[in-house]
Amino acid sequence: MRRGLAIGLVALLAVPSATAAKRHHRSATHKRRDEGVLTTTPAPTRHVVPPPIVPPPPRPLAHLQVIAREWSVIPSRMTLPAGRVVVELDNLGQDPHNLRIERGNDPLTGFDFPLARAGTRATRSVQLGAGTWKLYCTLPGHEALGMRTLITVGG
Numbered sequence: 001m002r003r004g005l006a007i008g009l010v011a012l013l014a015v016p017s018a019t020a021a022k023r024h025h026r027s028a029t030h031k032r033r034d035e036g037v038l039t040t041t042p043a044p045t046r047h048v049v050p051p052p053i054v055p056p057p058p059r060p061l062a063h064l065q066v067i068a069r070e071w072s073v074i075p076s077r078m079t080l081p082a083g084r085v086v087v088e089l090d091n092l093g094q095d096p097h098n099l100r101i102e103r104g105n106d107p108l109t110g111f112d113f114p115l116a117r118a119g120t121r122a123t124r125s126v127q128l129g130a131g132t133w134k135l136y137c138t139l140p141g142h143e144a145l146g147m148r149t150l151i152t153v154g155g
């Protein structure tokens with residue numbers, strides 16, 4: 001009789017402890033989930049990580065449209081910053097034309113566009129230094145007829 005009571009007491013004592021263990025296990029699982037959330041925020045560290053060095057954004061390319069027709073060469077702007085320039089030649093005339101971009105004081109320095117048929121467009125990227133540049137059509141007589149202009153490239 002006494003023995004049975006003792007077993008009963010042990011059983012009673014054992015039940016709450018098993019529940020407590022379960023509860024403990026559940027809270028441990030919960031904790032793990034919380035830890036998972038915490039990992040998304042940077043953990044405090046002893047070493048200070050320097051911020052990544054971000055290079056400055058590249059300077060936007062200057063764009064120059066040049067309209068060629070009989071008998072003119074008309075640039076979209078008369079002044080440009082020095083550097084790389086995307087030049088778009090639009091032949092809006094009825095005849096083929098070309099374009100040469102030549103340094104004002106140095107006729108040996110220049111950029112040549114191939115012959116553009118009427119109604120066609122050609123694009124070239126060129127590097128223009130500071131100074132005056134002449135834009136003209138190199139076909140015989142075309143410059144004399146008016147297919148020339150000067151632009152100023154700044155420093």
Ligand SMILES: [Cu+2]
Binds near residue numbers: 096137
């Ligand atoms: Cu021409």
